[in-house]
Amino acid sequence: MSEHKPITISDEVIINKIYLVRGQKIMIDRDLAEMYGVETRILNQAIKRNEKRFPPDFMFQLSAVELSDWKSQNVISNKEKMGLRKLPYAFTEQGVAMLSSVLNSETAIEVNIQIIRIFTRVRQLLTDHTELRLEVEKIKKKLDNQDKNMEVVFQYLDELLEKKDDSNTGRTIIGYQIGSGQS
Template sequence: MQIIRSIQNRIYEIRGERVILDFDLAVLYEVETRTLNQTVKRNSKRFPADFMFQLTRQEFAVLRQEIDKLYDDEYQQVTDMSSQFVMTYPGKRPKTAQPYAFTEQGVAMLSGLLNSDKAIQMNIAIMRAFVEIRRIMLQQSDLAEQLTQIQERITGHDAQLSAIYDAIENLLDEKAAQKKWDNRQRIGFNTK
């Protein structure tokens, strides 16, 4: 479970897509980033733009701070606990070249190209992480829908309560007017 959580930390939302960057995949598959990218370039027909794209300088600059924080947090975890399940980056942080971003379909396509046992195990874990994120997003959208329904009900109830308060106020005004009418000073002839 911790490995899936570690993978989820490496899934970013860029251009409206959930993606994993090439250097993160290289670490997960235990290959060099250069080797992974060469494999992709040799099979470029398998990776259309909706499977993989290269980040712009601006996108990577924005993402860089988040990535650095992830490295620092994971480095601290590794020094605190000696667990093999916490994914670490071997020795150095990724280079400053713009990385490639792989969508879920791109990762699935990549798994067909990397056939090591580690790559197969990691691909299964990555797919589970994507599925878990999708499940969480669906739960959040369900909650948002429920909140919208509750808000609509409350708005409807507010209107109904306002109508009830107005009716009660009118009844009280009528009762006060009737009482005032009954207690008025009579004029005219007294017939008693």
């Protein structure tokens, strides 16, 4: 019996392989195949044999436009583009989780666990970011209201100054006057 060596893929490598397509966080079939240590065609054959496990919310094929956008966003070299003769499949978090039941190897299981943990962390980061953004919006609204209140205060002060200036015109000025020529 051979001893199994644990697979080590850095979290950063996995995070850099998660893309946003159709408003969903996905991973591409060739990236997953590489992490699992299998050829992309082998991965896709296993999926075809288990099509019922991959509904459209688990997996979908990229369109030509989406593939072009993905390539341009990720600056794929010509050598890497050569390996993309077919439109790749995109897997959502649920699809990645389902892959562990289709690819029943130690490597696939270990990599899947790591990927699912990272998806969970990314989701938590997005949730935290959303909560922070909502707090910032609340502060902005308060500041906007304070700005409006300050404008009202200055308008009232301007009106009071105008009234004061108007009321001074009919009064006789009293007091010591310099340079009037009187002794």
